[in-house]
Amino acid sequence: MSLWKIAPVVVVLGEKSVPVGRQIVNVLPGAKLYGLANRTLDVDVSFTNFGETLRELFVCGTPLIGICAAGILIRTLAPLLSDKRQEPPVLAVAENGSAVVPLLGGLNGVNDLARCIAEALGVKPAITTTGDVRFGIVLETPPPGYCLANPEQAKSFMSDLLAGATVRLDGNAPWLGSSALPIDPNGDLTIQITEREITPEPNCLVYHPATVVIGMSGTDGDQDETVALVRQTLADAELSPASVAGVFAMITASANPGIHAVKSAFGVPARFFCATDLEEFLSEGYTPAQAAALAAVGTSGQLILDQSSHVAIAISPQPIDPNTTGQPRGRLAIIGTGPGGSQWMSPEVKEILNSATDLVGYKTYLDLVGHLGKGKQRHESDNREEVARAMIALDLAAEGRSVAVVSSGDPGIYAMAAAIFEVLDRCAKPEWNYIDIQVAPGISAMQAAAAAIGAPLGHDFCAISLSDILKPWSIIEQRITTAAQGDFVIAFYNPVSKERTWQLAQARDILLRWRDPKTPVVLARNLGRPGQTVQAIALDQLVPEAADMRTVILVGSTQTRTIQRGDGGVWVYTPRGYS
Ligand code: SAH
Numbered sequence: 001m002s003l004w005k006i007a008p009v010v011v012v013l014g015e016k017s018v019p020v021g022r023q024i025v026n027v028l029p030g031a032k033l034y035g036l037a038n039r040t041l042d043v044d045v046s047f048t049n050f051g052e053t054l055r056e057l058f059v060c061g062t063p064l065i066g067i068c069a070a071g072i073l074i075r076t077l078a079p080l081l082s083d084k085r086q087e088p089p090v091l092a093v094a095e096n097g098s099a100v101v102p103l104l105g106g107l108n109g110v111n112d113l114a115r116c117i118a119e120a121l122g123v124k125p126a127i128t129t130t131g132d133v134r135f136g137i138v139l140e141t142p143p144p145g146y147c148l149a150n151p152e153q154a155k156s157f158m159s160d161l162l163a164g165a166t167v168r169l170d171g172n173a174p175w176l177g178s179s180a181l182p183i184d185p186n187g188d189l190t191i192q193i194t195e196r197e198i199t200p201e202p203n204c205l206v207y208h209p210a211t212v213v214i215g216m217s218g219t220d221g222d223q224d225e226t227v228a229l230v231r232q233t234l235a236d237a238e239l240s241p242a243s244v245a246g247v248f249a250m251i252t253a254s255a256n257p258g259i260h261a262v263k264s265a266f267g268v269p270a271r272f273f274c275a276t277d278l279e280e281f282l283s284e285g286y287t288p289a290q291a292a293a294l295a296a297v298g299t300s301g302q303l304i305l306d307q308s309s310h311v312a313i314a315i316s317p318q319p320i321d322p323n324t325t326g327q328p329r330g331r332l333a334i335i336g337t338g339p340g341g342s343q344w345m346s347p348e349v350k351e352i353l354n355s356a357t358d359l360v361g362y363k364t365y366l367d368l369v370g371h372l373g374k375g376k377q378r379h380e381s382d383n384r385e386e387v388a389r390a391m392i393a394l395d396l397a398a399e400g401r402s403v404a405v406v407s408s409g410d411p412g413i414y415a416m417a418a419a420i421f422e423v424l425d426r427c428a429k430p431e432w433n434y435i436d437i438q439v440a441p442g443i444s445a446m447q448a449a450a451a452a453i454g455a456p457l458g459h460d461f462c463a464i465s466l467s468d469i470l471k472p473w474s475i476i477e478q479r480i481t482t483a484a485q486g487d488f489v490i491a492f493y494n495p496v497s498k499e500r501t502w503q504l505a506q507a508r509d510i511l512l513r514w515r516d517p518k519t520p521v522v523l524a525r526n527l528g529r530p531g532q533t534v535q536a537i538a539l540d541q542l543v544p545e546a547a548d549m550r551t552v553i554l555v556g557s558t559q560t561r562t563i564q565r566g567d568g569g570v571w572v573y574t575p576r577g578y579s
Contacts, residue, residue: 008063017067020097027120063089097121145319149206195243210245210319215293215312218256226258227265246322248292254329254434271326327400336411336442340528360393361406386419398431410444445552446491449524452534454571461489484514492553501544522554
């Protein structure tokens with residue numbers, strides 16, 4: 001179980017720090033190596049402004065490890081220090097890996113992070129927190145699976161312990177038992193570990209273990225009522241909502257809004273079982289909700305009560321790790337990476353790539369995502385295998401994987417989104433019904449081309465693919481004709497390929513019937529990629545040799561104009577009539 005909701009970032013300022021940075025990244029799941037541009041080469045993310053980058057990450061709650069002097073980190077973050085409960089862990093590590101110094105985030109696990117890094121580097125962490133040094137624990141930050149009910153008591157509790165008080169353990173928590181706390185059955189203080197909803201006594205810290213599971217079946221009812229029903233069921237059983245480990249159900253209910261409302265209300269994962277996992281319980285006469293709850297707690301757990309057929313509660317003797325129990329709802333994100341460089345990739349797409357387990361797509365597009373694709377299962381296919389690719393992606397998602405189907409540009413423009421929906425529509429499998437499907441847009445080639453040369457798409461425009469593989473040429477011809485008659489600016493995708501060269505010449509000849517031979521045409525090749533070229537020519541110069549599969553072509557309307565630039569080039573734009 002990872003301790004940090006947001007993956008840590010290791011920051012290096014020079015190439016010499018990269019080896020130690022890498023060593024640290026390798027032991028922290030999901031961590032990324034950030035390096036100062038021009039000073040570092042082999043990093044995951046390059047940045048130019050150290051202060052701004054660090055402060056932005058800090059504000060987002062990202063655990064930060066700087067391979068640099070502690071003072072640099074302190075001075076950079078000082079203006080932001082206000083609430084120690086909110087601070088993410090911040091550590092300084094010496095360039096040669098000889099010192100690991102936790103600086104901030106004492107209440108958010110900085111010492112654990114320091115220990116983990118120090119172990120990887122073979123050194124002792126410079127832990128300075130008294131309670132941690134003396135007893136080996138931080139009361140405010142229990143390990144995953146436990147939640148402190150009265151954190152406001154923790155400080156005075158620790159002061160009493162440091163002053164010599166002893167403590168009685170009431171309940172079961174191995175991490176406390178194995179700590180160096182002065183445990184005594186007749187202790188002055190008490191630590192109680194319980195899933196019961198109780199009002200803590202004075203001199204008592206209460207931890208709620210994540211031992212309670214909610215089993216559900218899908219309901220058609222009002223979501224607020226469903227959440228209220230679950231709250232009431234817990235209250236009737238005198239169980240604390242803080243002990244809820246997760247919501248569990250049959251996979252066929254994984255798209256049910258009621259289940260997701262309960263998951264959000266309690267801030268826990270929703271996890272699912274397939275029919276075979278629940279068979280045993282169902283054959284004994286348990287309801288699907290009860291069966292899911294029992295499957296989650298395992299043989300040593302037990303059902304608490306079942307007042308509604310839709311909700312069942314079970315309790316386990318040990319905390320449950322919901323991330324390893326059952327499977328998540330499958331997720332299929334159809335994403336567009338933009339035409340090339342990562343500066344044209346949306347933050348949403350980067351986030352999806354980060355959390356995906358599997359990437360599906362044409363090899364060239366998977367290569368385009370660079371370091372964001374590291375550590376993911378890649379399912380490469382050839383360019384023309386859209387249907388097979390869509391089926392693979394849907395099947396993987398139905399298994400509970402988090403799948404990203406990668407297209408260049410925008411996924412809805414001559415790309416995978418339509419293929420997925422076509423397959424979903426025409427060859428539906430029941431298990432595909434439960435997948436969480438999302439389309440994340442990207443910058444399309446025509447937008448990148450337009451931006452590179454001015455505003456050729458400034459007035460009404462359309463896009464036409466010149467590929468006659470999936471549609472007959474007669475339709476393409478007709479569309480070009482009507483677009484020309486309608487005086488649209490036209491973006492031609494797939495203008496030529498090795499096997500298809502005559503289409504572009506025909507398209508030009510059709511256009512010349514309606515357009516002046518000198519109409520501006522933009523040829524944009526390899527946008528956002530090495531070897532990018534963008535140039536303006538006249539329509540009568542447009543020949544198939546001027547384009548290839550990596551070119552998008554924008555043909556102006558009768559209104560499209562050019563402006564000479566000081567540097568010898570031209571701007572191309574289509575006026576809307578502002579002036
Ligand atoms: N989904 C993509 C289009 C895929 S169709 C998008 O929205 O951009 C493939 C065609 O897109 C290519 O033949 C070319 O016409 C255009 N294209 C895609 N990427 C390009 C790039 N980086 N530079 C120029 N044209 C590109």
